[in-house]
Amino acid sequence: MLRLSLRRRRALLPYLFLGPGLLWLVVFYLIPLANQANVSLQTGDPELGYTFTWHFQTYVDAIKQYDTQFIRSIEYAAVATILCLVIGFPLAYFIAYKAGRFKNLMLLLVVLPFFVSYVLRTVAWQLILTDDGWLADRMRDVGLLSEDGRLLATTGAVIAGITYNFLPFMTLPLYVSLEKIDRRLIEAATDLYASHATAFRKVTLPLAVPGIFAGSLLTFIPATGDFVNAALLGTPNQYMIGNVIQSKFLNILDYPTAAALSFILMTFILIGIFLYARVLGTRNLTEAAL
Amino acid sequence: MPDQSPERALERLLFEGKLDRRRFLGRAGGSALALSGLSAVLAACGGVEGEAEKNASTNASKPATANHPKTAIGTWVFANWPLYMDKKLLKDFDKEYGGKVRYVEEINDNFEFFGKVRQQLTQGKPIGRDIVTLTDYMAARWVRNGYTEPLDKKNIPNAKNLVKNLQSINYDKDRSYTLPYQSGGVGIGYNKKKTGREIKSINDLFDPKFKGRVSMLQEPYDSAGLVMLSQGVDASKANIDQILKAIEKIQEENDKGQIRRFTGNDYSTDLTKGNLWLCVAYSGDLVQLQADNPDLDFVYPEEGAMLFTDNMMIPKGAAHPYAAETMMNYLYEPKVAAKLAEYVNYISPVDGIKEFAPDIADNPLIFPPDDVVQRLHAYPALSPADERRMQEAMAQVTGA
Numbered sequence: 001m002l003r004l005s006l007r008r009r010r011a012l013l014p015y016l017f018l019g020p021g022l023l024w025l026v027v028f029y030l031i032p033l034a035n036q037a038n039v040s041l042q043t044g045d046p047e048l049g050y051t052f053t054w055h056f057q058t059y060v061d062a063i064k065q066y067d068t069q070f071i072r073s074i075e076y077a078a079v080a081t082i083l084c085l086v087i088g089f090p091l092a093y094f095i096a097y098k099a100g101r102f103k104n105l106m107l108l109l110v111v112l113p114f115f116v117s118y119v120l121r122t123v124a125w126q127l128i129l130t131d132d133g134w135l136a137d138r139m140r141d142v143g144l145l146s147e148d149g150r151l152l153a154t155t156g157a158v159i160a161g162i163t164y165n166f167l168p169f170m171t172l173p174l175y176v177s178l179e180k181i182d183r184r185l186i187e188a189a190t191d192l193y194a195s196h197a198t199a200f201r202k203v204t205l206p207l208a209v210p211g212i213f214a215g216s217l218l219t220f221i222p223a224t225g226d227f228v229n230a231a232l233l234g235t236p237n238q239y240m241i242g243n244v245i246q247s248k249f250l251n252i253l254d255y256p257t258a259a260a261l262s263f264i265l266m267t268f269i270l271i272g273i274f275l276y277a278r279v280l281g282t283r284n285l286t287e288a289a290l
Numbered sequence: 291m292p293d294q295s296p297e298r299a300l301e302r303l304l305f306e307g308k309l310d311r312r313r314f315l316g317r318a319g320g321s322a323l324a325l326s327g328l329s330a331v332l333a334a335c336g337g338v339e340g341e342a343e344k345n346a347s348t349n350a351s352k353p354a355t356a357n358h359p360k361t362a363i364g365t366w367v368f369a370n371w372p373l374y375m376d377k378k379l380l381k382d383f384d385k386e387y388g389g390k391v392r393y394v395e396e397i398n399d400n401f402e403f404f405g406k407v408r409q410q411l412t413q414g415k416p417i418g419r420d421i422v423t424l425t426d427y428m429a430a431r432w433v434r435n436g437y438t439e440p441l442d443k444k445n446i447p448n449a450k451n452l453v454k455n456l457q458s459i460n461y462d463k464d465r466s467y468t469l470p471y472q473s474g475g476v477g478i479g480y481n482k483k484k485t486g487r488e489i490k491s492i493n494d495l496f497d498p499k500f501k502g503r504v505s506m507l508q509e510p511y512d513s514a515g516l517v518m519l520s521q522g523v524d525a526s527k528a529n530i531d532q533i534l535k536a537i538e539k540i541q542e543e544n545d546k547g548q549i550r551r552f553t554g555n556d557y558s559t560d561l562t563k564g565n566l567w568l569c570v571a572y573s574g575d576l577v578q579l580q581a582d583n584p585d586l587d588f589v590y591p592e593e594g595a596m597l598f599t600d601n602m603m604i605p606k607g608a609a610h611p612y613a614a615e616t617m618m619n620y621l622y623e624p625k626v627a628a629k630l631a632e633y634v635n636y637i638s639p640v641d642g643i644k645e646f647a648p649d650i651a652d653n654p655l656i657f658p659p660d661d662v663v664q665r666l667h668a669y670p671a672l673s674p675a676d677e678r679r680m681q682e683a684m685a686q687v688t689g690a
Contacts, residue, residue, distance in 0.1 A: 046401070047431060047674050049412050069689065132564045150502065152565060153550050235550050239689035251508075252685055253405045 040259035050255060062260045066244055073240040074268070076155075076230075077223035080162040084170035084219050085212065087163070092174035092211075107175070110168050122161055122232045129157055129233070158238045161229035169218040177211025178204070213280055221269055241265055356440035358611040363389025366610035368617065369419040371397045371600070374472070376633035383620055389613060394419070399554065400428035407605075411437045416607035420614040423471050426669050427511055427677065429601040430461035434674075438467040439604040445615035448622035451641045456599065460671040468601040469618050470639035472574075472630075475658065475666060476512045476596035479561060479571030483585040492520035492591045495568055501548050503567035505560065506540065508552040510684035511669045512596055513540060513570055519594040519667065526667040530676040537683045544687055552688040561586065573655045577635035588655055590662045597666040599639065631656060 004012070040058060044050035063070070095106045113121060128135055129152040136152075139145040151157055181204060189199035227242030241261060248258035368380075372395040380393050397403045403424070407417040411432075424432065432438050443449060449469060462468045480489045485500065495504050495516075506513040510533070515525040517536035543549055550566060551557070558575055560566040562583050576588035602621075604614045620626055621640075628646030631638040635656055650656045658666070672680065 045674065045678060046405075046408075047435070047678075049408065065686075127563075130563055130565055148501075153502065235547075236544060236552055236687070236689035237547070243689065247685065247688075250402045250405065251399060252681055253401055253408075 036259045036262060039255050040263055042256045044256075046253035055256070058256050058260045059264065062257050063264060066241065066261065069239060069241045069244050070264070070268070072238070073224050073242070073265075074272075076159055076162060076240060077220050077226075079159050080166065080223050081170075081216050081220045083159070083163040084167050085216065088167055088170035088174055088215065089208075089212075092171050092178055095171075096175055096178040107172075110171050110175075113168065118165060119228055119232075122165065122228055125157070125161055125164070126152060126232055152233060153235045153238075155234070155238055157233040158229050161233045162223050162226055165226075165229065166219040166223055169222075170215040173214040173218060174208065174211040177208045177214075181207045209280055213277070216276070217273060220272075224269060225265060356442040356611070358442040358445060358615060360445075361612050363387050363613045363616065364610055365390045365392060366420045366613040367392045367394060367418060368421045368614075369394050369396055369403075370421075370423045370471075371395065374423070374600075374634055376629055379621075379626060379629060383617060387613075387616055387620070391613075391617070397423065400425050404428060404431070411435075411606065414606065416609065417605050418609075419605055420608045420610045421602050421617060422605055423600050423602050425598055425600050426459070426461075427672075429468050429603060430671070431674070432603060432605075433461050433467050437606050439606055439608055439611055440466050441469065441604065441618070442611070442615055445612060446619045446622065448619045451622050451624060451627075453639050453641050456639050459599075459668075468603050469622075471600045471602050471621070472634060472636040473597060473599040473639060474636045475573035475590060475655070475662075476507070476516065476570065476598065477573060477588055477590045478568055479557070479576045479579070479586060479588045480568040481561065481564065481566075481583075481585050482587055484564060484567040489568060489587075489589050490592050492516050492593050495570070496543050496548060498548070500567055501546070502550050503565075504543075504549050504569070505551045505553050505557045505566050506549055506570045507557075508554060508684070508688055510537065510680050511598070513552075514680065514684065515596040515667065515669065516570055516591070519591070519596075522593075524667070525594070525596060526670055528670045530672065530679055533670075533672075533676075533680050534683055537680070537687060540684075541687045572636075574634060574636035577653065577655050590658065590665060592665075594665040594667055595662075597668050599668075 038052060039050070041052060041054050041056065042050035043053045043055045043058075091110075095103055095110075099106050127133065130136065131150050131152060133151075136145060136150065139151070140147065140149070145151065185203050185207075186199050189203045190196065194202065224240075225242045225245075227240060227246050230238050230240045230243050245258050245261050245265075248254045248261065366389065368391050370393065374395070375393065377393070380391050384390055403422075407419075410417045412435075441449075446469070449465070452465070452470065456470050456473070457465060459465070459468075478489055478492070478495065482488070484503070485494075494500070495506070514533050514536040515528075517539050518525045518528050518532055521532075521536060521539070523532045523536070540549070551560070553560075553569070555572065555575060557566060557569040557571060558579055561569050561571070562579060571588060573588055573590075576586060580586050580588070602614075602618055604611050608614065621630065624640055624643045625646050627638050627640035628643040631643060632647050632650055635650070635653075637656060637658070644651045644657065654662065
């Protein structure tokens with residue numbers, strides 16, 4: 001057996017611990033990713049198969065052809081993320097500071113929807129929003145919906161569906177970051193004659209930034225690629241890029257375009273995250289997280 | 291057919307318990323099925339002959355001969371669409387012929403299924419299924435590329451019961467490789483109460499009064515086919531320009547918000563719930579939906595309707611061709627075919643079954659009358675390149 005000096009062994013130790021995780025990433029992330037990159041540069045047709053040809057044009061064509069769906073996906077995901085934040089922040093704040101002995105029960109309620117399948121919950125919304133349903137009828141009664149108006153199969157329904165489905169992903173990180181704020185800091189602020197509003201603005205909110213960051217990423221990223229809500233609650237005019245990728249892969253069997261679209265989406269998201277982190281301040285984030 | 295997958299899966303889940311009833315609702319997927327019934331029905335298929343020589347290549351051009359000697363049946367695999375078989379027939383088959391059929395309901399969409407097995411097929415490897423059931427345009431693709439085994443007709447004497455008009459089809463002139471499983475009409479399913487009037491014409495789909503209450507099938511062969519009929523084009527002989535023009539019309543209507551969704555079989559939920567008033571729909575689905583909701587009706591429009599056939603085939607290199615042929619022969623016994631038709635509610639390709647199926651003999655959706663038969667159009671034969679253009683154009687419209 002190879003004998004290594006204690007120092008060498010010490011130096012290798014971290015990599016040893018990283019090993020299983022790295023292996024996991026390589027096998028289930030990097031290899032599929034490389035394979036997709038390869039597929040995205042192939043040409044051919046669905047009948048006879050595809051061969052690798054360095055065909056970068058697929059990317060250009062894909063962006064040109066599906067720019068509407070890209071922009072739409074980002075818009076919907078952004079609106080849904082903001083809505084999640086607006087709803088999730090007060091909720092997390094309440095659970096962290098005001099719920100008292102009901103705290104655990106309320107956290108359980110937040111994650112409870114996960115016990116039912118995502119698709120099933122979305123289909124449930126289909127039933128709630130249905131044209132002749134109770135909700136639509138009542139809204140017509142009070143004039144919130146025109147006689148031939150509808151709730152289902154609209155942009156609103158899709159965004160509401162995304163917001164509903166991803167709300168826990170926003171609430172939980174917010175809760176965690178609010179919960180671990182040292183209360184004495186807030187007390188200190190009020191002792192120094194800050195009003196409650198100022199203490200919130202100057203102390204609580206900045207310390208909750210890591211939670212806001214994590215929550216919006218956990219919401220925005222999957223929301224951009226979502227296709228279930230658009231498929232079940234929308235019409236073709238609400239279809240997002242996820243719907244296009246799904247149909248390209250499964251129905252049209254145009255693998256190169258589907259793979260290229262996936263990479264473009266990934267790039268958009270990475271750039272977005274980078275900019276977002278810059279705006280919030282990366283140093284701030286890492287420091288606060290510690 | 292994007293949306294379908296989640297909803298499809300769900301519907302199947304919900305209806306699973308009811309499968310022993312003839313429940314066809316969940317058969318989702320993009321497209322599907324079948325026709326058959328009266329020999330008459332198939333008059334409509336006239337157009338099917340003729341055409342398509344251009345496509346005939348590998349398989350279709352050389353005469354097929356096959357010799358699959360009688361052996362034990364063994365354990366073999368039958369791949370089909372969900373809810374497309376009366377399972378009692380499978381049990382009876384096992385009892386009568388021995389062996390064990392592994393019946394897999396794995397075909398939800400012709401293209402999706404093809405994508406799954408394409409690699410093995412192109413490499414000439416067996417795909418581990420002994421019968422697959424695919425719709426005309428996909429069957430054509432398999433025959434043209436040599437992905438199918440020729441049928442040994444000596445093992446299928448009942449093939450003589452095949453209705454006259456399906457005995458030859460553009461991609462398989464003498465049915466050397468394929469045998470129809472079921473056929474079906476593509477017309478308009480609608481809710482009488484909601485529309486407030488009887489629907490007769492394809493153009494009713496585009497009536498502004500029904501804005502946002504209309505769905506069309508995602509499959510361009512079905513939807514563009516109907517639109518072409520409304521434009522006075524003979525859909526079974528259409529060329530790519532006529533098809534693209536029809537897709538443009540669909541695009542226009544979609545931009546106006548007329549069309550609510552493009553679907554696979556999953557229009558059934560929205561139709562029964564009243565969210566959709568008119569759907570481009572499959573005849574067999576409506577037979578069952580009608581039983582649950584008498585307000586629903588299906589019409590073969592006056593301009594005509596499309597007709598599709600699902601075909602049984604033996605994939606290249608299948609391990610149990612004799613078992614597969616024995617099953618085909620069994621399904622072509624009129625008594626068995628009648629039971630199947632009663633269960634699936636599509637049009638049977640087997641002649642002389644009416645007397646064995648008294649319950650459905652009067653149903654015009656299962657046994658279409660002569661005047662309807664005259665108006666049924668088979669799918670046009672397209673070259674692979676044209677088919678792809680059509681599909682891409684349609685994908686643009688459906689936002690996918």
